[in-house]
Amino acid sequence: MIRKARPEDLDAVVAVYDEILTAEEAGLSCTGWIRGLYPDRSVAGKALARDDLFVIEEDGCILGSGIINHFQGPEYASAPWEHEADPDHVCVLHTLTVSPRAGGRGLGRQFVAFYEAYAKKNGCRELRIDTNERNRTARAMYAKLGYKEICIVPTVFNGITNVRMVIMEKYLEE
Numbered sequence: 773m774i775r776k777a778r779p780e781d782l783d784a785v786v787a788v789y790d791e792i793l794t795a796e797e798a799g800l801s802c803t804g805w806i807r808g809l810y811p812d813r814s815v816a817g818k819a820l821a822r823d824d825l826f827v828i829e830e831d832g833c834i835l836g837s838g839i840i841n842h843f844q845g846p847e848y849a850s851a852p853w854e855h856e857a858d859p860d861h862v863c864v865l866h867t868l869t870v871s872p873r874a875g876g877r878g879l880g881r882q883f884v885a886f887y888e889a890y891a892k893k894n895g896c897r898e899l900r901i902d903t904n905e906r907n908r909t910a911r912a913m914y915a916k917l918g919y920k921e922i923c924i925v926p927t928v929f930n931g932i933t934n935v936r937m938v939i940m941e942k943y944l945e946e
Contacts, residue, residue, distance in 0.1 A: 774886040777816075777825040777837065784834035785816045785827060788871045795872045804904030810930035811867050815839075819867075826886070828870065828879050836870035838883050840890060844900060847925040847937050854920070855943045857898035863891035864900045868910070880910075884917050888944060897944045904929075905936035918942050 777785065789811045795801040805811060819825035819839045828836035844864055865887045870879045891899055903910040905924055915921070919940040929935040 773829050774826055774883060775829060776823065777820050777827045779820065781825075781827050781834055781837075782813070782816055782820055785825070785837045785869075786813045788834065788836055788869050789816070791871050791873065792869055801872065802906050802908065803910075804906045804932065804935060806932050809932050811869075815867060815930075826883075828874075828883060830874075835874040836868070836879055836883065838868040838887065839866040840864070840887055841866070842896075845902070847902070847927050848900065848939060851922050851925070851939045853898075853922060853941060855898050855941065857896075861896050862898045862900055863887070863894065863896035866902075880913055881917065884914070888942075892944055897946075899942045899944065901940045901942075902937050903940075905938050907938075911938060914940055 792801065792803060793805060793807045796803055796805060797807065816825060822841065824839055824841040826838050826840060827834050841864060842859055842862055844859065844862065868880060868883055888899060901914060901919060919942045922939045922941055925937045925939060927935050927937050929937060
């Protein structure tokens with residue numbers, strides 16, 4: 773089940789971040805994230821306070837999370853979007869996570885389907901996502917789900933230097 777996060781979910785969301793960062797440090801995944809920089813408790817806490825943090829819950833256990841809102845980072849400003857839209861009608865997915873212990877079960881795809889339905893329900897047809905160029909797993913999943921890579925922008929992302937941010941979009945037809 774995917775639902776809005778509650779305050780009591782915060783520790784579990786941060787624990788999933790920690791699992792992913794541990795896998796990254798062991799060379800078992802490649803997100804481009806760095807412990808102590810991104811993501812951390814403040815990322816989840818701020819999203820919880822804004823009421824835009826969602827969790828993947830199964831049998832009372834939080835297995836992942838994502839942030840859904842209208843915020844487009846400064847890197848989005850120069851992207852050559854195929855579909856222009858009023859910022860209030862653009863839905864953006866940030867920091868999609870799935871615990872490594874739950875990997876390969878389609879939870880990431882389920883979350884993206886939830887995101888798309890949520891966007892449509894809230895009057896947003898233009899969907900945008902970004903990821904690190906190094907995150908081949910996410911890029912492949914998004915491509916299979918119909919997201920088009922619009923551009924790659926060199927940036928400093930939440931204190932992480934030398935990031936090449938892949939910016940993607942998908943337009944939901946009526």
